Amino acid sequence: MPDYEMLKYDEMFFEAENLIDQQQVAQAVSLLETIIEEQPDYGKAHNHLAWIYEHNYKDFPRSEKHYKAALSFCPSYPSTYINYCYLLSRLGHLDELEKLLEKAAQVVGIKKSVIIHEYGILNEMRGNYLAAAQHYQDAILHSLKNTDIEKYQASLERCLLKLELTSGEKGQEPEA
Numbered sequence: 042m043p044d045y046e047m048l049k050y051d052e053m054f055f056e057a058e059n060l061i062d063q064q065q066v067a068q069a070v071s072l073l074e075t076i077i078e079e080q081p082d083y084g085k086a087h088n089h090l091a092w093i094y095e096h097n098y099k100d101f102p103r104s105e106k107h108y109k110a111a112l113s114f115c116p117s118y119p120s121t122y123i124n125y126c127y128l129l130s131r132l133g134h135l136d137e138l139e140k141l142l143e144k145a146a147q148v149v150g151i152k153k154s155v156i157i158h159e160y161g162i163l164n165e166m167r168g169n170y171l172a173a174a175q176h177y178q179d180a181i182l183h184s185l186k187n188t189d190i191e192k193y194q195a196s197l198e199r200c201l202l203k204l205e206l207t208s209g210e211k212g213q214e215p216e217a
Contacts, residue, residue: 091111119150130166161173168207
């Protein structure tokens with residue numbers, strides 16, 4: 042489809058984004074579903090629908106379906122990787138999360154500090170607190186945004202507490 046024909050869907054997509062920002066979720070869903078009905082391979086619309094189904098409706102299977110479609114149709118869109126990582130963490134699908142993080146790390150324009158932080162979460166959820174703490178430190182070093190640094194610092198402190206509780210001393214990996 043020539044680019045000028047895509048303008049219609051881009052305009053609808055941006056309108057849906059505005060509706061989401063204005064908390065008019067039902068109208069945004071309707072608009073995003075219209076985009077997908079008319080242009081099924083519009084990956085960004087799938088990403089936004091997935092996010093809405095995850096956060097507003099707690100419909101995780103439907104959310105996952107749309108994240109997968111978004112990745113299939115628009116593999117260069119960084120937001121989908123980050124959003125889908127959050128869902129996989131939330132659901133405890135750690136092996137899938139690890140595979141997605143490997144792909145996400147290669148995406149041009151993705152926020153590297155977020156991916157590094159997600160690696161920390163993956164390791165923390167697996168009980169690998171030392172590796173998690175190292176990822177959280179690395180995320181801090183790769184971040185240029187103060188609010189992100191504060192979030193990563195909180196993750197590091199939480200993880201160091203867990204490390205201390207499980208090993209008695211900071212810096213030692215817990216025994217299996």
